[in-house]
Amino acid sequence: MVKRRLFLLLFLCLLAGSRIASADTNPQDAAALRSLMKKWTKNVPASWRKSNDPCARWDGITCDRNSRVTSLNLFGMNLEGTLSDDIGNLTELTVLDLSSNRGVGGTLTPAIGKLANLRILALIGCSFSGNVPSELGNLSQLDFLGLNSNQFTGKIPPSLGKLSKVTWLDLADNQLTGPIPNSRDHGSGFDQLLKAQHFHLNKNKLQGSVPDFLFNSSMDLKHILFDRNNFNGSIPASIGVLPKLEVLRLNDNAFTGPVPAMNNLTKLHVLMLSNNKLSGLMPNLTGMDMLENVDLSNNSFIPSEVPSWFTSLIKLMTLKMQSVGLSGQLPQKLFSNPNLQYVVLSDNQLNGVLDMGNISDELHVDVRNNKIISLAVYNSFTGETLELAGNPVCGDSLLSSMKPCTDLTTEPLHKPPSIDVQCANPFVETIVFRAPSFGDVVKFLPSLQANLSSKLNSCTPNNLGLVYSNDDAYLNVDIRACPVNQKRFNYSQVLNCFNLTLQTYKPPEIFGPYYVKAHPYPFHDKTSRAVLIGVVTGSLLLVIGLTLVGVYAVRQKKRAQKLVSINDPFASWGSMGQDIGEAPKIKSARCFTLEDLKLSTNDFREINAIGAGGYGTVYRGKLPDGQLIAIKRSKQGSMQGGLEFKTEIELLSRVHHKNLVGLVGFCFEKGERMLVYEFIPNGTLSEALYGIKGVQLDWSRRLKIALDSARGLAYLHDHADPPIIHRDVKSTNILLDERMTAKVADFGLSLLVSDSEEGQFCTNVKGTLGYLDPEYYMTQQLTAKSDVYSFGVVLLELIVAQPPIHKQKYIVREVKTALDMGDQTYCGLKDVMDPVLQKTGDLRGFARFLKLALQCVEDLGTDRPSMNTIVREIEVIMQDNGIRTGMSSTSSSFSIDSRTMMAAPKYPYSNASTSSTAFDMDSRAFEYSGKFPSEGSLKNRGT
Numbered sequence: 001m002v003k004r005r006l007f008l009l010l011f012l013c014l015l016a017g018s019r020i021a022s023a024d025t026n027p028q029d030a031a032a033l034r035s036l037m038k039k040w041t042k043n044v045p046a047s048w049r050k051s052n053d054p055c056a057r058w059d060g061i062t063c064d065r066n067s068r069v070t071s072l073n074l075f076g077m078n079l080e081g082t083l084s085d086d087i088g089n090l091t092e093l094t095v096l097d098l099s100s101n102r103g104v105g106g107t108l109t110p111a112i113g114k115l116a117n118l119r120i121l122a123l124i125g126c127s128f129s130g131n132v133p134s135e136l137g138n139l140s141q142l143d144f145l146g147l148n149s150n151q152f153t154g155k156i157p158p159s160l161g162k163l164s165k166v167t168w169l170d171l172a173d174n175q176l177t178g179p180i181p182n183s184r185d186h187g188s189g190f191d192q193l194l195k196a197q198h199f200h201l202n203k204n205k206l207q208g209s210v211p212d213f214l215f216n217s218s219m220d221l222k223h224i225l226f227d228r229n230n231f232n233g234s235i236p237a238s239i240g241v242l243p244k245l246e247v248l249r250l251n252d253n254a255f256t257g258p259v260p261a262m263n264n265l266t267k268l269h270v271l272m273l274s275n276n277k278l279s280g281l282m283p284n285l286t287g288m289d290m291l292e293n294v295d296l297s298n299n300s301f302i303p304s305e306v307p308s309w310f311t312s313l314i315k316l317m318t319l320k321m322q323s324v325g326l327s328g329q330l331p332q333k334l335f336s337n338p339n340l341q342y343v344v345l346s347d348n349q350l351n352g353v354l355d356m357g358n359i360s361d362e363l364h365v366d367v368r369n370n371k372i373i374s375l376a377v378y379n380s381f382t383g384e385t386l387e388l389a390g391n392p393v394c395g396d397s398l399l400s401s402m403k404p405c406t407d408l409t410t411e412p413l414h415k416p417p418s419i420d421v422q423c424a425n426p427f428v429e430t431i432v433f434r435a436p437s438f439g440d441v442v443k444f445l446p447s448l449q450a451n452l453s454s455k456l457n458s459c460t461p462n463n464l465g466l467v468y469s470n471d472d473a474y475l476n477v478d479i480r481a482c483p484v485n486q487k488r489f490n491y492s493q494v495l496n497c498f499n500l501t502l503q504t505y506k507p508p509e510i511f512g513p514y515y516v517k518a519h520p521y522p523f524h525d526k527t528s529r530a531v532l533i534g535v536v537t538g539s540l541l542l543v544i545g546l547t548l549v550g551v552y553a554v555r556q557k558k559r560a561q562k563l564v565s566i567n568d569p570f571a572s573w574g575s576m577g578q579d580i581g582e583a584p585k586i587k588s589a590r591c592f593t594l595e596d597l598k599l600s601t602n603d604f605r606e607i608n609a610i611g612a613g614g615y616g617t618v619y620r621g622k623l624p625d626g627q628l629i630a631i632k633r634s635k636q637g638s639m640q641g642g643l644e645f646k647t648e649i650e651l652l653s654r655v656h657h658k659n660l661v662g663l664v665g666f667c668f669e670k671g672e673r674m675l676v677y678e679f680i681p682n683g684t685l686s687e688a689l690y691g692i693k694g695v696q697l698d699w700s701r702r703l704k705i706a707l708d709s710a711r712g713l714a715y716l717h718d719h720a721d722p723p724i725i726h727r728d729v730k731s732t733n734i735l736l737d738e739r740m741t742a743k744v745a746d747f748g749l750s751l752l753v754s755d756s757e758e759g760q761f762c763t764n765v766k767g768t769l770g771y772l773d774p775e776y777y778m779t780q781q782l783t784a785k786s787d788v789y790s791f792g793v794v795l796l797e798l799i800v801a802q803p804p805i806h807k808q809k810y811i812v813r814e815v816k817t818a819l820d821m822g823d824q825t826y827c828g829l830k831d832v833m834d835p836v837l838q839k840t841g842d843l844r845g846f847a848r849f850l851k852l853a854l855q856c857v858e859d860l861g862t863d864r865p866s867m868n869t870i871v872r873e874i875e876v877i878m879q880d881n882g883i884r885t886g887m888s889s890t891s892s893s894f895s896i897d898s899r900t901m902m903a904a905p906k907y908p909y910s911n912a913s914t915s916s917t918a919f920d921m922d923s924r925a926f927e928y929s930g931k932f933p934s935e936g937s938l939k940n941r942g943t
């Protein structure tokens with residue numbers, strides 16, 4: 001019985017086992033994939049080697065329910081090798097995309113013809129050579145055929161005419177020769193491809209004439225790219241009846257004869273017929289109202305007057321008709337077309353007056369080598385973008401030396417702008433736009449940036465750079481995408497994010513047809529051996545270093561307890577020359593690596609800079625756990641920075657108070673010194689008071705701010721151990737958090753009151769003009785009362801809402817004078833007081849507050865109250881007047897109008913030598929919406 005049960009159990013187990021086995025990839029498919037892998041000599045994804053089950057684990061493989069492989073996508077993997085014949089055994093394959101593997105080449109195996117279910121075949125940007133196999137014609141389900149940018153030679157196989165479902169046919173950028181196959185001459189041909197929307201044959205060596213029956217009105221063709229071949233004969237009239245045609249590029253061929261009527265092509269955006277041998281009448285483009293880019297240059301048309309459609313095609317952006325025999329005077333109306341950007345009419349017979357009316361400098365006009373005798377412009381047009389050389393008008397002595405008359409042939413139109421990102425391992429791919437409508441990309445950069453960013457946002461949030469170049473008469477845009485919170489992208493991210501090859505991305509229409517080439521990506525460290533050696537040597541050095549520290553510690557027995565822990569981030573302290581004294585002693589601050597902070601700030605991108613001063617730059621950042629931080633990065637090599645760095649870490653890591661800005665950590669690495677603070681979102685007191693419109697601090701809120709900051713300072717003076725003198729109290733060093741709680745910041749100048757006798761120091765006078773204690777200034781004796789004086793100035797600022805030195809007047813003297821004149825009633829203050837306060841009227845406790853402020857700015861330190869006294873006094877003022885003082889850190893009676901505060905998110909941190917205006921940065925940079933704003937999104941925000 002027991003035996004039987006055991007047996008049953010065993011049987012069940014076997015059954016289960018076999019079920020799992022059957023879930024494995026179909027063995028025929030698995031064998032085929034392994035055979036493919038054998039032919040690839042480099043960069044096969046690690047997952048292919050590690051696992052035996054392609055369907056479950058291999059990158060780039062998708063399977064159906066029967067565990068048959070349906071999709072093989074290894075776009076941009078840097079593979080090297082050839083494509084095995086055994087690809088033909090993957091008979092259920094519907095998608096085969098090996099694009100952007102420059103190292104994959106050889107002849108293309110005819111076995112691909114066996115993939116009867118294939119819908120997408122993309123081998124774009126590989127290195128296949130030899131003939132395009134005629135067996136491709138057997139792929140009856142094929143929708144997308146992309147063989148462009150390889151090295152195929154020979155003729156286009158007529159069998160491609162049997163691809164009755166194909167919509168995308170791209171053989172561009174190869175070395176193909178011979179004619180375009182057609183059914184009458186070759187048995188089958190392109191005239192049968194009724195579903196095709198794209199004939200991309202550009203950049204080959206195709207020849208022969210294009211027969212008229214190649215096109216008919218039942219075709220869906222949108223893009224015909226035949227440019228840069230050797231086609232001859234006349235342009236087939238049948239092109240003029242394709243109802244959906246948007247782009248027609250026949251330029252750079254040897255077409256002859258007249259241009260057929262195309263007036264029914266009402267959807268055509270781009271018409272490029274340049275550099276042929278076309279003759280007959282100048283094409284009449286009347287009624288082709290969608291035209292944006294027209295290039296008819298360098299043909300042999302019958303010379304004619306300027307055609308009437310010059311002024312009727314109102315969408316026109318680019319008009320090029322160089323050397324086509326145009327004569328007569330250009331109509332002024334041409335230049336008033338607001339869409340027009342780029343006009344090239346050089347080497348014609350244009351004459352008379354060039355009357356451009358109110359032309360803008362954005363319009364580039366090249367009319368060199370014509371017969372123009374004078375120039376009329378009515379506004380401040382600078383002539384920077386006009387080229388007139390070779391016209392009689394330039395014989396005029398006045399004009400001859402001016403820009404328009406100097407030959408600019410070699411100068412590029414505009415240096416294409418770039419939005420670049422920096423990181424160690426950006427993924428780069430080039431989008432090649434084959435027929436953009438515009439002549440000048442500058443205007444359309446932001447729309448592309450925004451469009452692409454939204455497409456790629458989940459993969460590389462706001463980390464997208466675009467770099468433009470014009471090459472081969474196409475527009476190349478390099479996308480540079482930086483990985484976020486990781487060192488580099490992995491295979492699946494590249495496959496899922498950047499596979500734009502299959503036309504899943506729709507750029508703004510104006511950019512026209514495109515294709516994509518990924519650049520080789522370093523998925524692995526090439527230098528892993530070197531890194532290993534580095535690690536080993538590094539650890540050896542560390543061990544030696546620790547030993548030395550140990551010896552040192554034994555010697556300095558007295559101070560041994562003060563020595564910091566084993567992984568001392570300041571091990572290199574003192575080696576930099578600028579580091580002064582002993583290494584900082586840290587209690588609770590976290591040591592960040594340079595890499596951590598680079599990640600959190602997108603590699604210290606400009607956009608994340610939120611303040612700058614003599615000390616360096618302050619960046620906003622976000623830690624992986626979501627915490628917002630402000631990073632103060634000192635300028636490399638600044639002496640003062642070194643000392644302040646040390647002081648501030650030591651102080652801030654010891655003091656913890658809700659009214660003091662908290663130090664999160666620091667970074668001391670590779671000559672970098674950075675302090676990491678908590679991020680305080682609502683900017684500085686000075687900004688709230690007078691920096692930004694729309695923020696109104698009412699009286700009770702101002703009292704609360706005074707109380708908060710007084711509490712912070714009182715803590716420093718009386719509760720910190722040893723006590724601390726701030727030395728740079730000012731309104732730009734008081735920050736407001738999201739609850740409008742004030743926090744005192746910037747301890748860069750602070751001094752410890754430890755070793756001194758009576759808390760008096762003889763120091764070089766430091767501080768900020770306007771806040772400086774006159775007694776300290778004269779005697780160089782620093783005491784806590786110097787902070788009190790500065791704080792008194794801040795209290796006066798709360799009343800006056802002006803910087804302490806304003807229009808050459810000093811706040812302390814101003815207030816005192818006003819009070820004298822007003823007989824010590826504050827009526828006299830009217831002229832200097834913040835009008836906002838005067839309007840609200842209800843200023844409970846104002847007189848007492850004013851009295852306190854004036855006590856703080858007494859000439860003699862001994863006459864000033866201590867910070868503790870000030871705290872108590874402000875508390876009493878508030879309590880007497882029924883204003884809550886907010887004893888607990890969470891309760892606050894000051895509800896905040898979040899809408900008004902949104903306008904003020906700036907961030908301070910200055911050093912003494914910096915005036916508050918150094919932080920008057922563009923407020924757009926400080927809006928925080930949970931993600932770092934991209935350049936594009938900022939632009940669109942329209943602040």
Ligand SMILES: *[C@@H]1O[C@H](CO)[C@@H](O)[C@H](O)[C@H]1NC(C)=O
Nearest residue numbers: 028031032033035086088089
């Ligand atoms: C592919 O199929 C052919 C014919 O069925 C067979 O001879 C060959 O061994 C297969 N290749 C692999 C790698 O299984």
Ligand SMILES: *[C@@H]1O[C@H](CO)[C@@H](O)[C@H](O)[C@H]1NC(C)=O
Nearest residue numbers: 113133134135136137138159
């Ligand atoms: C595949 O194409 C080749 C050449 O075009 C042809 O000879 C062959 O008969 C085709 N095979 C099938 C199964 O259709």
Ligand SMILES: *[C@@H]1O[C@H](CO)[C@@H](O)[C@H](O)[C@H]1NC(C)=O
Nearest residue numbers: 240241260261262263264265
């Ligand atoms: C344009 O279309 C109209 C109406 O559909 C037709 O009568 C005319 O012949 C067409 N013109 C050309 C050149 O095909």
Ligand SMILES: *[C@@H]1O[C@H](CO)[C@@H](O)[C@H](O)[C@H]1NC(C)=O
Nearest residue numbers: 263284285286287307308309
């Ligand atoms: C161009 O075509 C339009 C409409 O088809 C016609 O009105 C105009 O006269 C033509 N212009 C020339 C110069 O043939």
Ligand SMILES: *[C@@H]1O[C@H](CO)[C@@H](O)[C@H](O)[C@H]1NC(C)=O
Nearest residue numbers: 071073495496497498499504
């Ligand atoms: C290509 O990218 C799209 C998203 O843009 C994604 O949905 C699709 O699965 C990707 N294709 C492959 C084969 O990974």
